[in-house]
Amino acid sequence: MRGFSTNAIHAGQEPDPTTGAVIVPIHPSSTFIQDEVNSPRGGYEYSRAANPTRSALQECLAALEGARHAFAFGSGMGAADVALRVQLRPGDHVVIPHDAYGGTFRIIDKVLTQWGVEYSTVDLGDVAALRDALRPTTKLVWCETPTNPLLGIADVTAVAEVAHAGGARLVVDNTFASPYLQNPLALGADVVLHSTTKYVGGHSDVVGGALVLDDDELAEQIRFTQNSVGSVPGPFDAWLTLRGVKTLAVRMERHSDNAERVAEMLAAHPAVSQVLYPGLPTHPGHETAAKQMRRFGGMVSFRVAAGKEAALAVCAGTELFTLAESLGGVESLIEHPGEMTHASVAGSVLEVPDDLIRLSVGIEDIDDLLEDLRGALGRV
Ligand SMILES: *Cc1c(COP(=O)(O)O)cnc(C)c1O
Numbered sequence: 001m002r003g004f005s006t007n008a009i010h011a012g013q014e015p016d017p018t019t020g021a022v023i024v025p026i027h028p029s030s031t032f033i034q035d036e037v038n039s040p041r042g043g044y045e046y047s048r049a050a051n052p053t054r055s056a057l058q059e060c061l062a063a064l065e066g067a068r069h070a071f072a073f074g075s076g077m078g079a080a081d082v083a084l085r086v087q088l089r090p091g092d093h094v095v096i097p098h099d100a101y102g103g104t105f106r107i108i109d110k111v112l113t114q115w116g117v118e119y120s121t122v123d124l125g126d127v128a129a130l131r132d133a134l135r136p137t138t139k140l141v142w143c144e145t146p147t148n149p150l151l152g153i154a155d156v157t158a159v160a161e162v163a164h165a166g167g168a169r170l171v172v173d174n175t176f177a178s179p180y181l182q183n184p185l186a187l188g189a190d191v192v193l194h195s196t197t198k199y200v201g202g203h204s205d206v207v208g209g210a211l212v213l214d215d216d217e218l219a220e221q222i223r224f225t226q227n228s229v230g231s232v233p234g235p236f237d238a239w240l241t242l243r244g245v246k247t248l249a250v251r252m253e254r255h256s257d258n259a260e261r262v263a264e265m266l267a268a269h270p271a272v273s274q275v276l277y278p279g280l281p282t283h284p285g286h287e288t289a290a291k292q293m294r295r296f297g298g299m300v301s302f303r304v305a306a307g308k309e310a311a312l313a314v315c316a317g318t319e320l321f322t323l324a325e326s327l328g329g330v331e332s333l334i335e336h337p338g339e340m341t342h343a344s345v346a347g348s349v350l351e352v353p354d355d356l357i358r359l360s361v362g363i364e365d366i367d368d369l370l371e372d373l374r375g376a377l378g379r380v
Helices: 002-011 052-064 076-087 102-115 127-133 158-163 216-228 236-247 248-267 286-292 309-316 365-377
Strands: 032-034 069-073 093-097 118-122 138-144 169-174 193-196 211-213 274-276 301-303 333-335 358-359
Touching: 002 052, 002 248, 032 216, 032 301, 052 069, 052 236, 069 076, 069 216, 076 169, 076 193, 076 211, 076 216, 076 248, 076 358, 093 102, 102 138, 118 127, 127 158, 127 333, 158 169, 211 216, 216 309, 248 301, 248 365, 301 309, 309 333, 309 358, 309 365
Parallel strands: 093 118, 093 138, 138 169, 169 193
Antiparallel strands: 069 211, 193 211, 274 301, 301 358, 333 358
16 A cells, blocks of 8 residues: 555546646536437536546545545535535434534534434543433534644544444544544544645645545445535635645644644743643643544644733734634644634533634744744733
8 A cells, every 4th residue: 555645646646648747637627528418428427526626636535544435525514514414314413522613513503403403512532421422313423633722632443432332423523633644434433524624735725625434325425415415616626625735744744843842832831821732741632642643733722821811912912823713724823712713602512711822833944933922922
């Protein structure tokens, strides 16, 4: 089997047989010629159903997760919608993390409940709590690890065992780790979700999502539902994502190097009351993370000792760390989850501390990043 970076650069990306182009072309065509009725010349009919640029991306993503099937979507939430819709019916129950991504919580709490789906929130770091939360109607356990924005760690193998024993499937949102750092299917998950907007795309220039899995029957249901609802990425988006993914391994190594240094600096800083980073030996999920992840990734959250106003001032006080939502790009970002990415969970069980700051540590020079953060912390 080929290595990760070889797959990232070559899987699904053979030189174009008609022109010799080394890079996969962007195929904007919405429709494709048929030589006779129901006999498409190149295997494609209509770009909602399938498009060659999207197929190349899907083949690459499947290879990176070591899976049989991958489906690319117009966004991570488009992927989540189809993953939930194919597996849940009215009356079914789904377990989600107690600090789930805000958008995932919103689609379940605000949209799916309208269709009779029930849910519980559980700390998936606590396998006994998961076992207690399962009901006879539980069809799905939805896991994130590391979680957003609290960087909690769940043991994917243990969660899969409990879910399967209860007759439920396990979906793992692998966005924070990326396929380079963690492969949940190999740990027992049934479906992997990516917001390819983040590390997979890696350059903050495209929104996209993916579902990756082995099960042929479930894959057929996903194919059918995605084509039915139409949540597909355009060919240019698929191409940008494929361009980004080629460098995923080198980017993740550098993100991890830089984030480790940032976490160490913050842990020793008097203005910081707590650092949440699974790479720190003091993190409660450190051992589990070390077991199931190649490295600890580029996301670091921390709490500001002086409280919310000081946290807001730090967010506004950095120069290189750009104040913006999203994550996973080459540039460093800073944000206040309580007021920004996780505003939709305010007042719910998922509410996050108001002195919390989330960093997406980029791949700039580490000394510049440390100086920028020290400067902003020194002014509060
Ligand atoms: C961003 C994100 C999503 C949603 O993806 P979009 O591409 O924004 O629709 C889902 N899960 C996690 C963990 C994310 O960070």
